Amino acid sequence: MPQKVRIALDAMGGDHGPSVVVPGAEISLTRHPDSEFILYGDRAKIDPLLAAHPRLQASAKLVHTDVAVRMEDKPSQALRNGRWKSSMWLAIDAVKKGEADVAISAGNTGALMAMAKFNLRTMAGISRPAIAALWPTTRGESIVLDLGASIGADADHLVDLAVMGSAMARVLFDLDRPTVGLLNVGVEEVKGLEPVREAGKILREGQFAHLDYFGFVEGDDIGKGTVDVVVTEGFSGNIALKAAEGTARQFADYLKAAMMRTWRSRLGYLLARPAFHMLREKLDPRKSNGGVFVGLNGVVIKSHGGTDPEGYAAAIDMGYDMVRYGLLGKISETLHRHADATAQSKALGGAAS
């Protein structure tokens, strides 16, 4: 049996803190009994919850701290007040010190990214980290990144995103060469930003053993599942994600209102209830909860702040998979092969000229 996956939890993060984190961890533990947990946070709040979840208690260690990063803290405030001592920092620090394999927090994204960057630093060969997440598609699921860790991207960063996203797709979808598309706009000749075109050239001509470059994709290709990995810089990635989330919510609201309007439609709704239930299951945002911070020397997962135990468990599951199936190793492997190939082709080019 392989080593256990050691998971550090910021127990105070999120809108509901330990009352979601503890039962969430219990759910994930039943799915992955080879996990163990370190919870960081307020002992007085966590201990009674652990007592009510004896199974988790047996696999968990609690490290007390009074300090918690607040949802409204700015990254700089969080660093100033929470470094060395907040539950968020300590969870990340456990990964840094090798005491845990992955850190999970439902705390605020800006603070978590700032602390993760500050403490873990970026991997050799990667200049900026990114946030990647699963996007439900007609064909199943795809990975989209960057969802807002940084704004703007040059061609090299877009190539890094392709490498990191495809490593994540190998982990989650068990594919050897996931297809990768660069998000672009469809107007001919304008054809988007210069860095996007340049990244397309590098990906097309480069030697990427673990990535199958598809070409440009447009906004509606994400939901179609045209490619396994959709790459874009953080500004447009964030906007695409939120525009899609907003549309899904709008559609659900319209549907609900339409179903409640007449007695006939209400009766129809009652009869078709299992179908509506299936639809809700299918579109359940809790199931794809968990933004993965990629490009750092360690895995950090951001859960939605307002999620429930089921959603939090999904974020833990995501972290578990990233560790168990070796995300970091797969990123390095692709990066180094690419770097070697580039160096080799440069050397050959040099000899020829």
Place this chain on the structure above:
Amino acid sequence: MPQKVRIALDAMGGDHGPSVVVPGAEISLTRHPDSEFILYGDRAKIDPLLAAHPRLQASAKLVHTDVAVRMEDKPSQALRNGRWKSSMWLAIDAVKKGEADVAISAGNTGALMAMAKFNLRTMAGISRPAIAALWPTTRGESIVLDLGASIGADADHLVDLAVMGSAMARVLFDLDRPTVGLLNVGVEEVKGLEPVREAGKILREGQFAHLDYFGFVEGDDIGKGTVDVVVTEGFSGNIALKAAEGTARQFADYLKAAMMRTWRSRLGYLLARPAFHMLREKLDPRKSNGGVFVGLNGVVIKSHGGTDPEGYAAAIDMGYDMVRYGLLGKISETLHRHADATAQSKALGGAAS
């Protein structure tokens, strides 16, 4: 009775050409009997259709041309082969020459924008045109621009977009001071691109009599209808639009599949049919068909290429409204007031220092 609205139609544009354009114009004419049309295209194809629509025939003139821009033509190809003579060019040229008030085409967007820019030129005070469209929201409808006319934007261009979008909102929503939001990402302190922040400052501090600056909005605010006008540069605007369209289609597909799975859900579907019908009406993309090219010396409307007569009629209606309620005048008015105010405040600043 005011003057008629004179509408130039590229009868050959779109996937279906005159077989959609002619009946579409007939539908719009019944709604706006004070319209008259000039159709540009192949007489042999259009004449029989006009004969079958005598009402339209009485209000329409036909100008024959053999040349049509193809859907797959690149903008440069379209300009090379279609300038001076294609149905698309001639429709735009009618606006240029003052023979029509607005041109409508379902032809390809890149070619249409290239020709419109080349022939009509941008308005005094505007450096680049944009594409604006209606976006259905929970509260009604909002205007979003730029949807892909140009890529990237400096602060001044974003301010121009705010001015043009709010003029369009005044026309369509009959508001005196529409609210305007700048699309941004929510991560604190990063807070998006420098030009977006700078544009926010200009809009907050500027003297805009016909625009109420709200602040930054995020991707999910579009569908919520948080503001009347959402401003962003063309790359992210195009991606947001297509991501939202993709999500709506995905949702509809899921719903359909769920409803057809069991006899119970089918029966429920039958009972709730009017509700589903209402939902479809509400989300009907044909009703918000019509991208408005703003910032040019003339109004040009882009219809979806694959639309049906009902959708094409909606694009004509949009053009009609823009002319009848004075879009161009409203843009100039806001621009000039702003320019005067800026000059004045600069003069005052100069005097004070």
